[in-house]
Amino acid sequence: MAFTGVRLVPVNGEGPEDVVVDEQGRIYTGVADGRILRISPDGRRIDTIADTGGRPLGLELYGPDELLICDCDRGLLAVSRDGGEPRTLATEAAGRRLLATNNAAVAADGTVYFTDSSAVFPIPRWREDLIEQTGSGRLLRRAPDGTIDELLGGLQFANGVALAADESFVAVAESGACRVRRAWLTGDRAGTTDVFLDDLPAYPDNISTGSDGLIWVAKASPRVAALDVVRRLPPPLRATVRRAPVWLQPGLGRTVGVLGVAPDGRVVRERTGEIDGFHVLTAVREKDGQLYFGSLVERAIAIAPR
Known part of the structure; x- marks a missing residue:
């Protein structure tokens, strides 16, 4: 089914990559210059509640009054939803520095499941990881006492994370696969x-668990045939493509989509198509029948009926 009734909400920053909605209907997002924004339910007021000094990506509600931040430059952070200085939860895990902290999910007991997308390329060089298929991403788990272990390794650009509504499993998107x-x-x-x-x-990009119990998956772009061709090239030729200007590399399409998936893997909701003025849809969040979308490149979030 195509997208219908989509409303764009401008934000005063570029690349609101993820979105999360609190109990009062307020929307949180992080933009490329490091700011964390809180947007009123009607979209008319935007407050800057924090500045990570890095590049915030995935966001989650954390405890009764904090926001969890996956910052690809700074690691795993938390900040009061009322604003303030972010505190650091982790900058390394399982003996390795966090190079590409990307997305997370939070369990009822405060356990955090989060991704480190690549051990080779930082997030701004995500195209290079997809070309080289480094298989160096990982899914990590931070216990409430602060200890961190690795649940899954060898992932192809580990990205979105979501817990089943009953917390029986944790899902992780592999964008590269x-x-x-x-x-x-x-x-x-x-x-x-x-x-x-x-x-x-x-x-697939960010994923999240909706208030409807479905796991929602953001589809940032259709698969790019040229990328599949480049991946099969000998290493020296792949390296040449990686070093080329971005406009010469395989690019993303404007068609975007979202999936609502039942715990047994059945796709029960789907939207696919182009959204005027909005592309590279990197996040989807369902709450009370509304879908909220983030984008890596736009200066707006989008809201649509489920």
């Missing part, structure tokens, strides 16, 4: 992993 994997946390399958969604026709 066009799939979503999951790690089982409870029940007979605890400690095992499998594929939740495979062979997607688009690159």
Whole structure:
């Protein structure tokens, strides 16, 4: 089904890559210059509540009054929703510096599941990781006492993270492989992993659990045939493509999409198409029948009926 009834809400910054909505309907996002913005439910007021000094990406509600921030430059952070100086939760994990902190999900007990997209290329060089298929991304878990362990490694540009509504599993998007994997946390399958969604026709980005119990997946762009060709080139030729100006590299399409997926992997909601004035849709958040979209490149968020 195509997108209908989409409303753009301008923000005073570039690249509101993720969005999260609190109990009062206020919308939070982070922009490229490091600011964390809080937007009133009607979109008419925008407050800057913090500045990470880096590049904030994934955001989550954290406890009763904080916001969790995945900052690809600064690591895993938290800040009061009323504003203030961000505090650092992690800059390294499992013996390795966090190079590309990207997205997260928070369990009821405060456990944080989050991604480090690549051990080779920082987030601004995401195209290069997709070209080289480094398989160096990881899904990490931070316990309430601050200890961190690795749940999954060897991921192809680990990106969005979402917990099942009953917290039986955690799902992680692999943008470079066009799939979503999951790690089982409870029940007979605890400690095992499998594929939740495979062979997607688009690159999955941020994912989130909606108030409807579905896992929502943002599709930033259709798969690019030229990228598949480049990936098969010998290493020296791939390196030449990586060093080329961005406008010469395989580019993203303007078609975007979102999926609403049941815990058993059935796609029960889908929107695909172009949104006038809005592309590279990197985040989707469902709350009370509304969908909220973020973008890596626009100067607006978007809101649409589910």
